[in-house]
Amino acid sequence: MSKSTRALVQITLSLFLAVIAGVIIFKWTNGVKQAAPTAVVENTVPVVVAKTDLGRGVKLTEDMLEIRKFTQDSRPSGAFAEVKQVEGRVLNQTVGMGDALTPLKLADKSIMGGGVSALITPGKRAMAVKGNEVMGLSGFVRPGDRVDVIVSLTVGRNEKPVTKLVLEQIKVIATGTQLTPPNEEGKVASVGVYTLELTPAESERLALASTQGTLHFALRNEQDNADVRTIGTTVPQTLAALRPKQTTPNVRRTRRNISIEIITGTNRSTVKF
Numbered sequence: 001m002s003k004s005t006r007a008l009v010q011i012t013l014s015l016f017l018a019v020i021a022g023v024i025i026f027k028w029t030n031g032v033k034q035a036a037p038t039a040v041v042e043n044t045v046p047v048v049v050a051k052t053d054l055g056r057g058v059k060l061t062e063d064m065l066e067i068r069k070f071t072q073d074s075r076p077s078g079a080f081a082e083v084k085q086v087e088g089r090v091l092n093q094t095v096g097m098g099d100a101l102t103p104l105k106l107a108d109k110s111i112m113g114g115g116v117s118a119l120i121t122p123g124k125r126a127m128a129v130k131g132n133e134v135m136g137l138s139g140f141v142r143p144g145d146r147v148d149v150i151v152s153l154t155v156g157r158n159e160k161p162v163t164k165l166v167l168e169q170i171k172v173i174a175t176g177t178q179l180t181p182p183n184e185e186g187k188v189a190s191v192g193v194y195t196l197e198l199t200p201a202e203s204e205r206l207a208l209a210s211t212q213g214t215l216h217f218a219l220r221n222e223q224d225n226a227d228v229r230t231i232g233t234t235v236p237q238t239l240a241a242l243r244p245k246q247t248t249p250n251v252r253r254t255r256r257n258i259s260i261e262i263i264t265g266t267n268r269s270t271v272k273f
Contacts, residue, residue, distance in 0.1 A: 044069040047100050048080040054095045055180045056143075057118050060086055065101070076100045090118040094180055119173050120197060126173055127203050128195045129210050135217050139188030142181040145172045146220045147196075148228070149206065153213025164232035166209050169220065171197040 047070045054064060065083045070076075079100045080086050090107040099105075107118045120126050133139065141147060149167035154160060173179070174195040182188070194217075198206060209215060260271045 043072055045072060045075055046070075046081045047075055048083055048086055049098050049100050050095045052097050054091055056091055056094055057115050057179045058091045060089050060091065060101075062087055068098070070100070076102050078102045078104070092119060116174055116179065116195060119179065124197050124199055125203050126195050127198055127206060128193050129206065129215060131175075131191050131194045131215075131217075133191050135215060136175070136191040136194065137217065137219055139175075139191045141172060141175065141191075141194065141217055141219055143172055143174050143179055144181060146170060146222065147172060148218040148220060149196075149209070150216040150218060151209035151213040152216070153209070161235050162232050163238075165218075165228065165230045166205055167198070167202055168228055169225065170202070173197050 046067045048065055049068050051064055051066045054060075058064075062083055065086065067081075067083065070079070079102055086101050086106065089109070090111050091105060092107040093105050095101070095105055108122075111118045116126055146169050148165055149170060150163060150165050152161065152163040155162050172194060176192045196206070257272055262269045262271060
């Protein structure tokens with residue numbers, strides 16, 4: 001057998017074996033059953049959420065709400081499943097778009113009207129006082145802040161000026177017509193009228209202070225809950241504040257000589273001290 005014939009036979013045999021191997025592999029791959037991916041179906045529940053940003057005191061209507069699907073694990077505690085369960089209720093705090101509605105975000109069921117009345121704590125009252133830029137710290141007193149109220153007035157027959165802290169930790173419900181702080185960073189609130197949340201006794205105190213004197217607000221840190229008691233200040237006490245300590249002048253004392261005359265019989269002598 002010549003070399004060319006031998007090479008041709010080898011090539012033919014190789015191609016034949018390659019074809020057989022390809023057929024076997026093809027049949028084997030077709031025979032393997034691939035496991036179909038199983039779709040993971042999570043159990044979801046309907047939850048009522050806000051369709052847009054909603055402010056405090058808003059009375060909820062159907063067009064403000066929508067239903068979204070939440071998983072059992074992500075469903076907020078107490079969330080509502082139907083719009084009719086919250087329709088007509090009043091918000092007692094700001095709710096963002098997509099936030100779930102829960103009982104903690106709603107005013108009591110007995111409150112069916114929106115506005116300031118929905119934001120008043122049971123047992124307390126809302127009272128408005130006229131303000132100005134000084135009283136409102138140039139508008140930086142905002143709804144939700146807590147302030148101490150200071151009054152300056154005159155007392156007694158001599159109309160003696162006195163300034164005194166009369167209310168503390170008073171919640172600001174609204175500034176002007178705003179029930180929520182401005183959304184824009186750095187934007188100040190209205191300074192025309194301030195609506196405060198007070199007990200009946202505190203309301204009487206504020207009414208007297210606002211008619212008889214000049215009011216000032218002292219803004220508190222939201223984490224400062226300390227009770228403060230003051231005796232007030234008068235004009236002399238105010239002027240005496242921050243005075244330097246008086247030093248006693250160094251007076252040089254002069255010693256006085258004392259003379260005593262001693263008489264013994266007919267003898268006399270003088271003793272000096």
